Amino acid sequence: KVVLLEPFVHQVGGHMSMMKYDEHTVCKPLVSQELSFYESLPLAMRQFTPQYKGVNLTLLCFSSFPAGVISVHLKKDSLGNLTLLASPGLQAESCGRLDHAIGDSAVTIWHKCKWAASTGTGSEHTLVKRCHTQITKTFKDSQLQKEERPHEKSHRAHRARKMLLRTDLQYHTDPLLEDANGNQPERKSYNPWGLHCHRQHLNRMSSKYNENKLHQFLLLENVVSKYSYPCILDLKMGTRQHGDDASEEKKARHIKKCEQSTSASLGVRICGMQVYQVDTGHFLCKDKYYGRKLSPEGFRQALRQFLCNGNHLRTDVLEPIILQLKALLSVIKKQSSYRFYSSSLLIIYDGLEHKENTAPLDNHLQGHFQKTNCTTTHGTNHARVDVRMIDFAHTTFKGSKCNHTTYDGPDHGYIFGLENLIKILQNILE
Known part of the structure; x- marks a missing residue:
């Protein structure tokens, strides 16, 4: 075939x-x-x-x-x-x-x-x-x-x-x-x-x-295949983007991009996004060039815009997104030697709101939900969301066939970005 x-x-x-x-x-x-x-x-x-x-x-x-x-x-x-x-x-x-x-x-x-x-x-x-x-x-x-x-x-x-x-x-x-x-x-x-x-x-x-x-x-x-109108946020994570194998010219270029964007101040920057607008039937789209220009406050406003469907703020997706990010943070903290240079994080939810698009929390998320004393107005059913790490062409870890340098401990730059992302989303929710 x-x-x-x-x-x-x-x-x-x-x-x-x-x-x-x-x-x-x-x-x-x-x-x-x-x-x-x-x-x-x-x-x-x-x-x-x-x-x-x-x-x-x-x-x-x-x-x-x-x-x-x-x-x-x-x-x-x-x-x-x-x-x-x-x-x-x-x-x-x-x-x-x-x-x-x-x-x-x-x-x-x-x-x-x-x-x-x-x-x-x-x-x-x-x-x-x-x-x-x-x-x-x-x-x-x-x-x-x-x-x-x-x-x-x-x-x-x-x-x-x-x-x-x-x-x-x-x-x-x-x-x-x-x-x-x-x-x-x-x-x-x-x-x-x-x-x-x-x-x-x-x-x-x-x-x-x-x-x-x-x-x-x-x-x-295809992580978006189950969504009718996938709203997608692509975030470049971490304070460093160049891989160990980068040339001096490429290294300098990536360092400059980080210094001039929220990668340095927040450990995360927007690489692209699309948000379905129910009032127009269109996707609102932004690219990486837009993301590089954002200040920390501009980044916060962009996250809010990602959660707005043209009529109202999608608070129904905020809590499950935060819960998944916290669960991911817990996992990343335990990954010694891993460095996720230049990798991205996708946050996905459906632009189409309907009852069929809700799902009970996974067991591991439900446990985390109880530990963090979070409250919700939606019971145990939440809008379906996905948080996925992608793009590992420059990821390095102990035992990798392409490993140039072996690092100790977890990726603190990635953790820094995740923690700031969670704080900003929690502030929006509050």
């Missing part, structure tokens, strides 16, 4: 392109240090990271690459459009036979994605529209063989191959910014940052490699 990868429309931060593999799985370019982290992930941290889809998905595993890794093949169609084809089980020597394998497949899929990225003057209210049409055609060879002549059968296979490879990604600008009075036709919108990363990634791949080059991607859980 060859899977045509789509840009992940809910990517709000980072510079690596996230791709949608299926409804519950995303993939990203493999970095050996990140793979090492997931392969040796401490049990206590698993609830706070995306599921690493390894041995559980045998279809996606094959002998020449580690479990949970797929090969990705860059391909141009007849119109010159670049596509990414994920090929579980595909080996380097079989690349030349890729088209033949596709032509023989029983199910062919034609994805046509049309993107419109806005070009407003500010990133605060940047919105993007995405129209996605997927046409699936299934050919039953046993029936078709009876009805078709040989030349018709050959033509059908050729047409099927063309359909699978044709991914018409059209990028054009379309102003979707609301005016001062909020005048704008009702339309769904998605974060444009994922498109930005996807375009850059395709350009890098096409300029550095030919079409027969196989690329390894890491398969991870």
